[in-house]
Amino acid sequence: MYKTYTGLGRTEEAVLKKLSEEYDLPYALGTTEDESIGIDGYLGDQAVSVKPISYKQKQRLREDIQAPIVYYEEYSTSDALKIHVAELDDALD
Template identity: 45%
Template sequence: MVKQWVKDLVIVKTFIGLKFQEAIIKKVALEFKKQYRLATPEEESKGIDGYIGDIPISIKPITYKTKSQLSENIKVDIIFYKKEKDGIKIIIQEDLEKKLRQ
């Protein structure tokens, strides 16, 4: 049971999460006609998942907002996503949208 839980957490969820991150960063970058890149391991340790233009971005599920008990303090703009039946809904905060339009 523990082996299956670890496999699910490390292989399945991590892999899916990384694919979501890359897809979301790419889609938003294309929408705003910006270059993008994924974060380096050092940048990831600071909560950065990638860059759109020169703006560091973190990608989180919408449920992250309700997890107030997390001690994580991310100091970059966050793009939220919500899994829906027909895909993923991307939620960009208004202040980040303004930055991306510049």
């Protein structure tokens, strides 16, 4: 899944907005308290964490996030993101 995000502000919000459209679920940004435990927002009632793909490779930095993680890749040649949703798909099934 790809999403152009120029002008939308935070990357996390752009990802949540696109996922909201794809899954036909409302989205909401997480609170400061949510963010302190790694939750960036919600799709419907499902908590979601949004991380850059490089986060996967930094095992030592891993937090114990109690939500599916949606990874994204930014492309330096365009204003597009590639979004990886495998964990979210599993959680929503």
